[in-house]
Amino acid sequence: MSTSSAPLPPEETAAAIGPWATASDAYELLTVDVPAEHWIEALTACRDGLGLAYLDWLSAVDELAEGFSVCAHLVHAGAGPTRRLLLRTRVPRDAATLPTAVPVYAGAAWHERETYEMFGVGFEGHPHLVPLLLPDGFEGHPLRKEFVLAARVAKAWPGAKEPGESDHAPAEGARRRMLPPGVPDPNEWGPLKGTLPPAPE
The missing domain is CATH 3.30.460.80 (NADH:ubiquinone oxidoreductase Nqo5 subunit)
Structure with a gap:
């Protein structure tokens, strides 16, 4: 050829x-x-x-x-x-x-x-198929479409906040924001699991 x-x-x-x-x-x-x-x-x-x-x-x-x-x-x-x-x-x-x-x-x-x-x-047959980019102990494959988009759960969005919001957990009875598509409910997944009121419908 x-x-x-x-x-x-x-x-x-x-x-x-x-x-x-x-x-x-x-x-x-x-x-x-x-x-x-x-x-x-x-x-x-x-x-x-x-x-x-x-x-x-x-x-x-x-x-x-x-x-x-x-x-x-x-x-x-x-x-x-x-x-x-x-x-x-x-x-x-x-x-x-x-x-x-x-x-x-x-x-x-x-x-x-x-x-x-x-x-x-x-x-x-790869000579050394070991992790290249992710930290040791990382679980899952982040570019698979079913992988949970957890960035906003693990760390709050640093942008503007609604009145009364702070970096701490919301006060008793405080209104929770709607979640954008693909972001898991922090009351069901992550470090605040079980501590927040239900997300609005």
Whole structure:
């Protein structure tokens, strides 16, 4: 396969990666979807056949019931115009695992650690799949859509306060603010659990 700097049309790009690949061009980014069982084969074809020797980033998207989309942004940055490709696959929520891309792109090591930490997607064969960003003992995967948005419960919003409010627990009988969408009721979760009146409907 030629590694020319000239970009290929989506259909030819998909064919160069494998018969199971499909490609589309949107927002000036060529995106190729491959089955999870061909993930490493597709990455290798992108590197060796298409000349996309640089892995820019790898991450995931939580698609809820459909599982997780794992995406790798690959780049050819040699002579001629820069070419980019987004390689994407899908893993089920109850078996969110892929083989590691490290043997193909050594730079995937940290990206896979972050994806494992933030989304809970595992990478079989990774040489050191340990936490990268979160503190020791952190529970859960904060970029999963079911993860509780607890920032306002753990620490009150530092902005303007309503009259009579302070940094302490509200006085007996004080009116409680409505909670924005996605923020848990601090009376049901967090350090003030069980100490506050019910939130208004």
